[in-house]
Amino acid sequence: MKEEIITSGRLNPLIDPVLNVWHWEIPAYLFLGGLSAGLLFFASLYTIMNKEKEYSTAVKIAPIIAPIAIALGLIALMLDLKHPLYSWQLYTTIRLESPMSWGAWTLMAVMPLSVAWVAIYLDQVFPKVDRRPNIILKVLFMVIRLKDEEDENGINWEYKYKWMRDLKNWIFKNRVTMAWILMPLAIILGVYTGILLSAFNARPLWNTSLLGPLFLVSGISTAAATIMWLTESKEERVLFSRIDLVMIIVELFFIVHLFMGFLASSEVQIEAAGLFLGGHFTAPFWGLVVVMGLIVPGILEALELKGFHVPVAVPAALILIGGAIFRIIMVEAGQITRWLY
Amino acid sequence: MRYGMAIDTKKCVGCSDCVVACQLENHVPVGYARDWIVEVTEGIYPNLALEIRSERCNHCDNTPCVRTCPTGASHIIEGGIVKVTHHECIGCGACIQSCPYDARYTHPEGYVDKCTFCDHRIKNGQDPACVSVCPTHCMYFGDLDDPNSEISRLVNTRRTKTLAPEAGTKPQIFYLI
Ligand code: SF4
Ligand code: SF4
Numbered sequence: 001m002k003e004e005i006i007t008s009g010r011l012n013p014l015i016d017p018v019l020n021v022w023h024w025e026i027p028a029y030l031f032l033g034g035l036s037a038g039l040l041f042f043a044s045l046y047t048i049m050n051k052e053k054e055y056s057t058a059v060k061i062a063p064i065i066a067p068i069a070i071a072l073g074l075i076a077l078m079l080d081l082k083h084p085l086y087s088w089q090l091y092t093t094i095r096l097e098s099p100m101s102w103g104a105w106t107l108m109a110v111m112p113l114s115v116a117w118v119a120i121y122l123d124q125v126f127p128k129v130d131r132r133p134n135i136i137l138k139v140l141f142m143v144i145r146l147k148d149e150e151d152e153n154g155i156n157w158e159y160k161y162k163w164m165r166d167l168k169n170w171i172f173k174n175r176v177t178m179a180w181i182l183m184p185l186a187i188i189l190g191v192y193t194g195i196l197l198s199a200f201n202a203r204p205l206w207n208t209s210l211l212g213p214l215f216l217v218s219g220i221s222t223a224a225a226t227i228m229w230l231t232e233s234k235e236e237r238v239l240f241s242r243i244d245l246v247m248i249i250v251e252l253f254f255i256v257h258l259f260m261g262f263l264a265s266s267e268v269q270i271e272a273a274g275l276f277l278g279g280h281f282t283a284p285f286w287g288l289v290v291v292m293g294l295i296v297p298g299i300l301e302a303l304e305l306k307g308f309h310v311p312v313a314v315p316a317a318l319i320l321i322g323g324a325i326f327r328i329i330m331v332e333a334g335q336i337t338r339w340l341y
Numbered sequence: 342m343r344y345g346m347a348i349d350t351k352k353c354v355g356c357s358d359c360v361v362a363c364q365l366e367n368h369v370p371v372g373y374a375r376d377w378i379v380e381v382t383e384g385i386y387p388n389l390a391l392e393i394r395s396e397r398c399n400h401c402d403n404t405p406c407v408r409t410c411p412t413g414a415s416h417i418i419e420g421g422i423v424k425v426t427h428h429e430c431i432g433c434g435a436c437i438q439s440c441p442y443d444a445r446y447t448h449p450e451g452y453v454d455k456c457t458f459c460d461h462r463i464k465n466g467q468d469p470a471c472v473s474v475c476p477t478h479c480m481y482f483g484d485l486d487d488p489n490s491e492i493s494r495l496v497n498t499r500r501t502k503t504l505a506p507e508a509g510t511k512p513q514i515f516y517l518i
Contacts, residue, residue, distance in 0.1 A: 003382045008357040010377035012446035019443060021434040082432025083451035089412040089429050100435045101411035201405055201508060202441040266507065339441040339505040341379065 004341040019335040025080035027327035030193040031222075032073035033107070034215055034323070036066040037190035038223025040114055044179035044186065055239065057231035060121040065226065067114040070107060077104075099199045103192040110185050113178065120172045128154030190216035193327075197334060205272035205334040208261055214254045215327075221247035222323040225297070229316035237312060241301040244319065248298040255290065272337040281333045289329060293322010344420040344458055345485040345513040346472070347495045348395055352479035355380055355393040359471030359480070363397075366459060366470035370449050375456045376471055392518070395471065395480065398423060398444035398456040399504065399512030406436035406445065415453070420484075421513060422460050427452040441508040458482070485513065 006016075014021050042058045043066075052059045081087050091108065095101040129137055129146070131154055143164065147156040159165045171178060194215030197206040224244040231237050262273035275281045297315035304310040355378045363369060363376050376397035383390045400423050407415045407423060414429035415436050425436075425445075430452040437445045437453060448454040459469035463482075467473065472480040483492035496515045503512040 008360045008378035010374045082447045097408045098411045200438045
């Protein structure tokens with residue numbers, strides 16, 4: 001028998017009795033980052049493939065979520081910082097060894113690009129605005145102005161200043177180039193959400209290089225589910241539920257590999273895997289993430305593709321909820337796993 | 342110059358004087374600790390083995406905490422001492438996550454804090470507070486690069502161990518066993 005205890009009563013807040021430095025903010029940040037990465041990935045992919053017409057939701061509509069999600073993600077990250085007044089220091093250096101650092105820079109690069117992406121399609125997605133100015137419109141008036149023509153659907157609008165219209169046209173002309181820039185950044189962002197955790201050797205559950213690809217695939221899957229949910233075109237819905245199905249299968253495959261890797265590793269990782277194989281997180285992980293968040297929506301999507309009528313919101317919502325729970329569980333459980341006592 | 346510590350587990354009685362000395366010397370906020378005592382009991386009564394260790398940041402040679410810090414607030418100074426610059430720290434917690442020994446904590450003011458090997462004392466030729474108050478003299482502080490220092494002699498002639506060496510951090514606190 002061996003018993004190791006701290007007898008001097010170390011009770012550092014957030015550290016003892018088990019590490020709990022990161023709460024909901026980091027999983028939220030990872031989820032929103034992964035979702036935006038997936039949305040921007042599809043938008044740029046289908047622009048490069050010249051499929052903007054066929055898959056217009058993926059290219060023009062769904063990306064609207066990306067800058068909003070990134071902004072919310074950054075807010076979550078700021079809330080997590082315990083010394084937030086100094087957070088500008090993130091942007092005074094680039095430290096490639098620190099995922100937190102290059103991830104923050106990647107977000108900084110993706111954010112304006114995603115705003116620009118949304119801006120060049122906004123007049124196509126919402127060509128008319130309501131006649132009566134409401135709050136949203138009042139805010140928008142800072143950047144738009146109304147054109148004269150009016151019909152029962154509302155009033156046409158355009159960007160307020162000439163340089164905005166010129167910039168918009170210029171970006172629109174060069175959107176394929178922009179897609180080529182955005183796509184690798186989106187992949188980096190998606191991988192980053194996993195690497196952020198796997199860089200911590202001190203937490204055995206996170207310390208596996210599989211987490212990068214696993215989080216990337218999961219992010220792409222949540223994005224595909226979102227597009228599938230938003231689209232009104234049958235063709236697009238079928239494509240994205242096929243993509244999502246493939247992502248689900250790849251994710252399940254990665255999850256099996258994750259545990260095989262843990263069980264074949266050192267004692268601390270075997271213990272980490274134990275949290276999911278009989279331990280504290282067994283039921284939430286296998287029940288909520290794997291069955292409810294992957295297998296059930298996978299079956300529903302397969303049935304729908306076979307021609308059964310399944311409301312698309314159900315599998316899409318399950319994928320999104322499952323993806324969020326997956327990140328919460330990984331962050332919570334990882335902090336419990338440790339090397340000593 | 343490479344500062345390190347040797348701690349004799351055969352002499353330590355677990356009185357926690359080092360913990361209190363550190364809290365006083367470094368104005369550690371109430372309820373926090375930069376060093377702590379671990380007691381390890383092995384065996385089945387009445388055949389028991391006991392080991393008592395005073396633990397703190399290991400001022401590792403391969404520092405994951407410095408590597409993962411996004412701002413460079415966590416850094417290494419002369420002699421291999423790992424320190425945090427308070428006004429550069431954003432409190433992201435990355436370094437806390439990356440320390441296998443949980444040696445760091447967030448100060449109530451927001452920045453991350455930890456053992457400094459009392460660098461303000463060793464500058465003046467004094468020992469760290471914990472070492473200087475230990476009533477059993479179980480702790481030795483000094484230059485591991487100097488083969489004639491007391492700590493080098495002890496580390497080279499006694500059987501030693503470090504904590505969780507398999508985590509790859511190359512700790513520079515040696516426990517004499
Ligand atoms: S013990 Fe922890 S905080 Fe100290 S140097 Fe090593 S990894 Fe960093
Ligand atoms: S909490 Fe401070 S010292 Fe630690 S990694 Fe973040 S910025 Fe660096």
